Amino acid sequence: MTTPTPPSGRGNGMHHRHIYLDGTWTASTSHTVIDVIEPATEQVIGSVPSGTPQDVDAAVRAARRAFPGWSDTPAQRRCAYLREVADALERRGPHLAELIAREVGTPVGFARIAQVGLAVLAFRTAAEVGASYPYEHGQANSLVLREPFGVVGAITPWNYPLYQVAAKAAYALAAGNTVVLKPSEVAPLSVWELAAVMDEVGLPAGVFNLVGGLGPVVGEALAAHPDVDFVSFTGSTEVGRQVSRTAAATVKRVGLELGGKSPTVLLPDADPADVVPRAVAAAFLNNGQTCCALTRLVVPRDRKEEVERAAAKAAEATRVGDPLDPATQLGPLVSAAQRDRVRGHVQRAQEQGATLVTGGVEPPEDQPCGYYVRPTVLSDVTTAMDVQHEEVFGPVLVIECYDDEEEAVELANATPYGLAAAVWSADRDRALAVARRIRAGQVEVNGGGFNPRAPFGGYKQSGNGREHGVFGLEEFLEVKSVQL
Structure with missing residues (x-):
């Protein structure tokens, strides 16, 4: 080589x-x-x-x-x-x-x-x-x-x-x-x-x-x-x-x-066109190498295709490249071992039945060297799949579907972790009510900003x-x- x-x-x-x-x-x-x-x-x-x-x-x-x-x-x-x-x-x-x-x-x-x-x-x-x-x-x-x-x-x-x-x-x-x-x-x-x-x-x-x-x-x-x-x-x-x-x-x-495996819960009255690009950006923070990254997108089943299209568009628009280039939005992972681990998660998820919306295990184009992973979105993810509850620590977002609000909360909490979460709704009080039911150390409501004086830490593992x-x-x- x-x-x-x-x-x-x-x-x-x-x-x-x-x-x-x-x-x-x-x-x-x-x-x-x-x-x-x-x-x-x-x-x-x-x-x-x-x-x-x-x-x-x-x-x-x-x-x-x-x-x-x-x-x-x-x-x-x-x-x-x-x-x-x-x-x-x-x-x-x-x-x-x-x-x-x-x-x-x-x-x-x-x-x-x-x-x-x-x-x-x-x-x-x-x-x-x-x-x-x-x-x-x-x-x-x-x-x-x-x-x-x-x-x-x-x-x-x-x-x-x-x-x-x-x-x-x-x-x-x-x-x-x-x-x-x-x-x-x-x-x-x-x-x-x-x-x-x-x-x-x-x-x-x-x-x-x-x-x-x-x-x-x-x-x-x-x-x-x-x-x-x-x-x-x-x-x-x-x-x-x-x-x-x-x-x-x-x-x-x-x-x-x-660690974390943190959900973004999109309630039925939220607008996917507004929320999904933000959810993708939150999942890919620091190239996906963030313990509190929001790497699970929990959405109404009847909005799945709309969400998939919006997520694919946002992921494919993410600029992958040299981290020293000011235009770059997604750089390489920190090591060859981390790159291989993330690609292994993507491969195994598909073998377990997840649908690849965009991205995948192939190296990004125009990157002759470096530990790069394509920005990836997986859908049809269930709690039976490893990628749903194991921390990937790379630019991989998974989409999970629910039928009612009760199931949305159950899915949000269906993880051994409890570090972070986000809830989006056109009704702030409704979003806050759901946020109270999520077992996590910090929860964003409708994109609430980071507060450096607020306590940071997790529930569960x-x-x-x-x-x-x-x-x-x-x-x-x-x-x-x-x-x-």
């Missing part, structure tokens, strides 16, 4: 040889590195150290030493650091957006808005909430205190590499915890940039520590470490179970933000705990009552 030639003008690779430990860039005890592959070109664009349990132990010891001083630092001062981090990330915004587009495959325009913009917003919101939060209050003859846990181990995914770190680290730090971070080895380069920012703003030594490496090595050591007080994990449900099992040995607190806003801060605070 001929090695693809990368497009010109993509710059040199970023090869990191150090982890960030106790306020300094330190050589890992490992002598091996993990290569980072650009999914659009299949070329190595960087590397990071493949850390060890010894690295984790050193980072945890540093975080433990730093904890008393950091937790005693006034909240306003802690949060001032976070605002400085937000400002520094914002200044680096164009560079970070391009870097994430290259390591994840996210279209650069969306990377600028979501991958970087939401990370900046998370640091600013955490600073605002943390500086104003009432950490103690009286209750009868008791003083109720909210105190940091201690050392937080954060394990984050590749699909939103910077934003998911911000969702954990910003709030943990605002609350007075110290942090040891293990980012995904698949897309770690933007996180090394964040560590450089932490160093640049003068965060005290040991407050934030970064150890790269593989989940079964570094992630396992972090979850098992007896001096880690809280583990916050975002990733697949399967790995989340393993993190919980490992952490259980020391009875530490665990927060999990896991989508995890436990909540991120963002006041709930996100309280996730990292222990409760103490002092009787007076």
